[in-house]
Amino acid sequence: MEPEFHRIKRLPPYVFEHINPIKAKARAQGVDIIDLGMGNPDLPTPSHIVDKLVEAIQNPRTHRYSASKGIPGLRKAQAAYYERRFGVKLNPDTQIVATLGSKEGFANMAQAITAPGDVVLVPNPTYPIHSFGFIMSGGVVRSMPAEPNEAFFQVLDRAVRHSIPKPIALILNYPSNPTAYIADLDFYREVVDYCRKHQIYILSDLAYAEVYFDDNPPPSILQIPSAMDIAVEFTSMSKTFSMPGWRMGFAVGNEKLISALTRVKSYLDYGAFTPIQVAAAAALNGPDDCVGDVREVYKTRRDVLVDSFGRAGWDIPPPPATMFAWVPVPAQFAHLGSLEFAKLLITEAAVAVAPGVGFGEYGDNYVRIALVENEQRIRQAARNLKKFLGEGQGANVTGIRSG
Secondary structure (H helix, E strand, C coil): CCCCCHHHHCCCCCCHHHHHHHHHHHHHCCCCCEECCCCCCCCCCCHHHHHHHHHHHCCHHHHCCCCCCCCHHHHHHHHHHHHHHHCCCCCCCCCEEEECHHHHHHHHHHHHHCCCCCEEEEECCCCHHHHHHHHHCCCEEEEECCCCCHHHHHHHHHHHHHCCCCCCEEEEECCCCCCCCCCCHHHHHHHHHHHHHCCCEEEEECCCCCCECCCCCCCCHHHCHHHHHCEEEEEECCCCCCCHHHCCEEEEECHHHHHHHHHHHHHHCCCCCHHHHHHHHHHHHCCCHHHHHHHHHHHHHHHHHHHHHHHHCCCCCCCCECCEEEEECCHHHHHHCHHHHHHHHHHHHCEECEEHHHHCHHHCCEEEEECCCCHHHHHHHHHHHHHHHHCCCCCCCCCCCCC
């Protein structure tokens, strides 16, 4: 027998499998680890959403199997959100499907549209499911630049001209995890025009649509009218409403793609627990001041991170959006690579970050820092780092680059 299953062999060890045991060991020894690694929101879900969940769960009828594509009221609420926020009209019956978070939606869309050997264009670095959803489905991934600039289009054109077979899909993610890049409508317009010409689908991850720090809310690719011909967009309630454990998201857009995803999901799940869907609809239909409050918390944390870490000797490029900072590994540690540097931070500074290599090989000179601790804890992390950096650690550190 083969020692490992075919699809498992295509997956490298998850990078946090290297980090988590080191964190666990340090904590077992009584070390107070300040964890800025996993993007796991720490803010409570707004009370009116929790109250609606409690109300709905009192009805025994909601304890039965739910609807795989999402209950009608939830899909209508998502359609209303898109019209209110982006000016985009969606048919709740044919252009919207509820997902168990955007991650599940991406993975099942990959299952729905990918044949063995199909080529998909994916940013590098990027959120892992953007690549591995297609790898697990038998696809072949070609790397694209993450930054939405002129170089992006040069690589896109080269990839399309030289890929055999021709790419079936292009993945976009703005605001981006982990880089926090933001795209504008001019960029989307050019991408849509190119992909329509070459008959390439676009899958856009808009999970961080509401986590931005200036006066210009990130747009949706579906604001480009012709995008509906080829594009589907994924959103999540995890960050917007501090609902990560609720696992609630959406795919919206092109009817053919939505139909394919809906059909695959109908074989795999019965949808989220109905009271969660009812509460999610209440969140989308309810007051949005809580969304602004979440945004302000992350903005304050970002500013504290940039200021305190900068004073400690580590310059942090201020992210314009998302709940992450994408930060170059300090020069004196660059020879280690991001994984070994992240390990060193845990053992020497009691601070955990996410190694950039976990988001693609082109991220290995960076780490991702998540804004998931309060301002006091972020300042404490900075004090730990100041001591660590001030002691000249790293000047003679050697290590094997992992990744």
